[in-house]
Amino acid sequence: MDAHVKNLGLGAAKYAGVVLLLVVFGFPFYWMFVSGIKPSADIVQYPPQIIPSTVTLANYERLFEDTKYLLWLRNSLIVSIGNVVLSVVISTLAGYGLTRYAIPYKKYIAMSFIFAYMFPPLMLGIPYYVVFDGLGLLNSYLGLVIAHAAVTIPFTTWLMWQFFQTVPISWEESAWVFGASRFKSMIEIATPGALPGIIASAIFAFGISWGDYTFALILVDDPNMTLLTVGIDIYTQGAQVYWDLIMTGATLLVLPPLILVFTLNRYILAGFSISGFD
């Protein structure tokens, strides 16, 4: 009887905990989404409507037609994909080389990658600005991809280094017996074996570019080259703050990571536990 009562108490505490977590971590997303589909007059209404009385897509139409949102979306996608391709190719090669070859001073290479976790973003940002200014790389996709790859590659190389260690060398050796070259066995046998690592690397590379605000702010001042993250913030700076447009813009910014989390979360968790990720 006593134990039963105690269990009931614990059960109630558990559900209170679940509700608290769902409200704290789930409600802000709900509020963002709902604020974006209310008519503009309702969003600034006081008291706020927790459940909207009218629902509309007018804010999305305005976002696409009256602002440069689609252009910024395109810029963000181009830079993100560029960073994914560049970082994944470079770190897959490096991960393979570091795992399979007797390269001297490996320990120092590993240390320098971890070292790269520590740089203040502006310690890179200020020199980039000066150098890119000289090279004509400000306001360019290439400049942004280079900056993002510099931050991404230490993470993803570390990740691939660890993932290739899980692929047995004996798989490749049997291919060599049949005359496959080293490069061929890497492409056709080791790389598919390390595919979960490649997917995790691609997600991280995408996440870094898609979420980057700092480099996008420093390295771009042409409104036609602006990335989504900086673009959304522009609406908060005028005399009138367009919260409806900001919330619709934020909803679309959240959507791709949201889809990735729910479809590919096992790769994210696996990669995450290996490399860490800010």
Add this chain to the structure above:
Amino acid sequence: MNLHSRLKDHVAAVRHRPERLQGYLYIAPAILVFFGVSLFPILFGIYLSFHAGYGISGLEFVGSSNYQLLASDQTFWNSMERGVLYAMYSVLTQVVVGVAIALFLNQSFKFSNVVRSIVLLPYLIPTVAIAMIFRWLFHNRLGLVNYLLLESGLVADPVNFFSVGHALHSVVWIGNWKFSIFVVLIVLARLQSIDPEMYELAKINGANPLRRFLDVTYPNIKGVLFLVVLLRSIWQFNKFDMIWLLTSGGPFNETLTMVVYAYQIAFQQFRGGLGASLTVVMFLMLLATGIVYFTQFKPYEEVET
């Protein structure tokens, strides 16, 4: 030594040489990137810190005067205090909140997978979206939080969460909403590898929940906690976007950490050299932390070297 084994040695030696070269080819692009876009800019940043002016052609050597300027600048010392305070306040609260959530999620309950996914989500959401959502939720006139606080009678007047006395707490806790999840992810992974029998054993021996935490849980997560505290300290100390998007360092420099001040100097006052010297000071502070990290934790031992 017979001919056979000499031949074998010879073959092995020949095979080894081109292999090592091939190995360099694989890592060459990564090394190039590291030197070209990480190491070189860092060195160039140090070079910049001894110069004035902006742009490569307009640089003028000024010796250590940037550093002297910083040393005599009260705002700089204030930003150092704010930066360290922000990092320590954030990391401490993130660890407490993160471990608590991880312990909770480690239990089994209905829909625990759904709850876990929702809790982990904030970590992968762009900081810009998070800053916008919370600026809107905490808006001083139209925000939902102020409406609920007023309605429930907890406050008599709307709270301006980004005003003097509130701004630092708001910036830290909005950041925690996202970055505590880093602690949750790492600690939860570790918790799931603890043998449940150890808890049973402790229970049989009459250990209460606190004792079970201290004797079973804590020794198991101690190692990852050290890693988490170090990484998060470095990252919080370097955090720019969250603070800039929420307060831009204001009001009255209350949230003006070193990075935010460096941005203002370099990109609003257009003094690149002075900004660079500030980041060099930050880097030296991080280096000291990094040395502790390398000597205590030896992270490179995680990979085959």
